[in-house]
Amino acid sequence: MKCTRCKKEALVKLKRHNAKFCGDCFEVFFSRQVESAIKRKNMFSEEEKVLVGVSGGKDSMSLWHYLKKAGYEVVAIHFDLGIEEHSQKSRQIVEEFARQNSFPLEIIEVKKEVGFSIPEIKKRIPYRPICSMCGLIKRYLLNFWAFREHFSVYATGHNLDDEAATLLGNVLHWQIDYLSHQHPTLPSPHPKMVKKVKPFYTLTEEEIMIYIRLHNIPFLEERCPLSRRAKSWDYKEALNFLEEKSPGTKHMFWLGFLETGQKYFRQEEPPLHLGECSICGMPTTQEVCSFCRLIQKVKEREEKYLDYNGGK
Ligand code: SF4
Ligand SMILES: [Zn+2]
Ligand SMILES: [Zn+2]
Numbered sequence: 546m547k548c549t550r551c552k553k554e555a556l557v558k559l560k561r562h563n564a565k566f567c568g569d570c571f572e573v574f575f576s577r578q579v580e581s582a583i584k585r586k587n588m589f590s591e592e593e594k595v596l597v598g599v600s601g602g603k604d605s606m607s608l609w610h611y612l613k614k615a616g617y618e619v620v621a622i623h624f625d626l627g628i629e630e631h632s633q634k635s636r637q638i639v640e641e642f643a644r645q646n647s648f649p650l651e652i653i654e655v656k657k658e659v660g661f662s663i664p665e666i667k668k669r670i671p672y673r674p675i676c677s678m679c680g681l682i683k684r685y686l687l688n689f690w691a692f693r694e695h696f697s698v699y700a701t702g703h704n705l706d707d708e709a710a711t712l713l714g715n716v717l718h719w720q721i722d723y724l725s726h727q728h729p730t731l732p733s734p735h736p737k738m739v740k741k742v743k744p745f746y747t748l749t750e751e752e753i754m755i756y757i758r759l760h761n762i763p764f765l766e767e768r769c770p771l772s773r774r775a776k777s778w779d780y781k782e783a784l785n786f787l788e789e790k791s792p793g794t795k796h797m798f799w800l801g802f803l804e805t806g807q808k809y810f811r812q813e814e815p816p817l818h819l820g821e822c823s824i825c826g827m828p829t830t831q832e833v834c835s836f837c838r839l840i841q842k843v844k845e846r847e848e849k850y851l852d853y854n855g856g857k
Contacts, residue, residue, distance in 0.1 A: 557755050560792035568759055575756055578747050579611060586730040588742040589698045594618045596691045596699040596739075598683070599650075601635030601765040604702030606642065607757050608745055612700070613648055622690060624683055625654045627662025628771060635765050642763055653686055659840055661847075667771065669846040670839075675771050678839060685836035689827060691739040703729075703743040706750045709799040710780035717780075724810040728803070735819045735828040747800065 548555040548567040555565035559574075566574055582588070589595050595612060599605040599621040612619045623639045626632050636652065643650035656662040659682065666682075667675045691699045708727070715723045729746035733739055745753065757764060787794040821827065822834035829835070 559752065561749070561788075561796050563792075571755060571759065575611075575748070575752065576615065578752075579744050580615070582729065582744050582747050583742075586728075586742070586746075588700070588730055588744060589617075589740075591617065593698060594620065594696055596687070596694070596696040597621045598687055598699060598701050599623050599639050601638045602702070603750075603757050603762075603764040603766075604704055604707075604745060604753055606638075606702075606762050606764045607753050607760075608700060608702040609642075609648065610646075610760060610762050611756070612744070613646070620649045620651065620694075620696075622651045622653060622687065624686065625652055625656075626679065627654070627656045628664055628769060631765075631767065631770055634767075638763050638765055651690070653690065655682060655686070658686060659843075661843055663771065666839075666843050669843050674773075676773075676775070679771075681836060681839060685827070685834075688737075688739055689825075692737050692827075696739055697733075698740040698742055700742050700744055702745055702753075704745045704748050704750055704753055705795060705799055706781055706784070707777075708743070708746055709784050709795040710777045712799055712802055713780040713784060714776060721810055721812065724807065725812045727807075734817055737821075737826075737828050749795065 546555045546558065546565050547553070548570050549564040550570040550573070551567060553567045555567050557571055558565045562574075564574070595617055597605065597609050597612060597619055599609050601623070609619065609621050621639070621643065623636060625636050639650065640652070642648070656665070661669070663675065663679050663682075666678055670678065687699060708729075712724075712727060714720075715727060729743040731741040756762075784795050784798070817830070819828040819830060820832075822829045822837055823832055824837040825834060827834055827836070833841070
């Protein structure tokens with residue numbers, strides 16, 4: 546098998562591009578994809594400071610590695626969610642990687658910030674899906690921290706497979722509002738809200754795995770023990786089935802949507818009236834933001850929980 550670009554021995558085959566690459570040419574391909582995503586979607590400039598949310602999983606670890614290697618000014622932030630062994634292992638991987646490469650890293654312990662770990666919140670509010678509460682807390686803290694430390698942008702490792710699965714879910718449920726907004730760059734709607742970007746939106750999970758192997762980047766493979774089988778896994782499986790039959794399907798679906806389909810779903814936006822939360826001062830459309838309402842609820846339930854469990 547010969548490399549499509551330089552004709553040396555190829556290491557990998559990318560069916561959707563009908564191409565085979567040696568290690569060096571794969572690097573060129575990977576870098577072109579990310580750089581063109583950053584520029585085409587106005588994500589950030591070389592001078593801007595970028596905050597990268599790093600969970601310890603393959604996508605965020607490779608995004609962190611890529612942006613640093615490419616010379617961007619990057620600071621990583623990792624949330625220690627307090628999910629026992631899982632959080633310990635993730636934190637260890639991220640800290641060790643930062644130490645070995647002298648990469649700047651901030652660790653935010655959710656329990657210290659909000660008074661409760663994620664499993665403690667789950668115990669107190671068992672009727673609400675834990676991932677929606679955990680996601681809300683992470684998004685809030687990430688934005689809060691980025692704003693406080695004067696970052697204008699934060700980047701996450703969402704890839705083409707993630708976005709195609711989200712798109713499929715949005716189409717199946719005709720979530721017009723989400724279809725109108727699903728985009729690799731979400732601009733800031735308020736001075737206290739930081740722009741969010743996804744520089745890997747044109748790269749598949751398979752391509753990210755190749756990058757990770759080529760660079761020997763450590764990552765945590767196990768899933769979070771609190772995660773239930775999410776609908777998005779089924780959507781990914783369905784798309785992978787189609788991809789197998791017809792390589793390039795996911796690419797056509799997601800990137801074709803951005804180029805051609807999305808304009809049919811664009812909604813006339815009524816002006817968003819964002820006030821400031823009466824508790825934390827961050828932007829919200831209500832009197833109290835959803836993060837502060839959640840934390841208030843957990844505190845109320847804490848009293849009942851302690852009464853019920855004899856103060857333990
Ligand atoms: S799977 Fe759910 S609970 Fe676990 S880290 Fe992700 S969002 Fe949080
Ligand atoms: Zn080559
Ligand atoms: Zn608030």
